[in-house]
Amino acid sequence: MDEILYGVLAEGVGRYLDGVDRLAAAAPEAAGAELRRLSAAWRALLGLHRPAGTRHRCSGCAGRAAICTVWRVASAYFLRRIRA
Numbered sequence: 001m002d003e004i005l006y007g008v009l010a011e012g013v014g015r016y017l018d019g020v021d022r023l024a025a026a027a028p029e030a031a032g033a034e035l036r037r038l039s040a041a042w043r044a045l046l047g048l049h050r051p052a053g054t055r056h057r058c059s060g061c062a063g064r065a066a067i068c069t070v071w072r073v074a075s076a077y078f079l080r081r082i083r084a
């Protein structure tokens with residue numbers, strides 16, 4: 001179950017970050033650079049918190065649930081569109 005949920009979240013968050021990268025390409029130079037920096041930082045952070053191993057636990061949170069707080073925040077802001 002967690003594997004399926006992770007796949008759905010990863011696909012949705014990836015699509016959102018791809019959209020940010022497209023916006024970056026169309027933005028003025030300084031804004032585009034900052035958008036690319038934010039997108040890259042989120043991709044790196046999410047990569048460190050990818051579920052791994054036979055039990056599919058977060059690889060960054062030492063044995064906690066597959067969908068950790070990092071993924072929960074990303075899904076809340078990027079998929080459910082909580083406003084900052």
Ligand SMILES: [Zn+2]
Binds near residue numbers: 049058
């Ligand atoms: Zn984690």
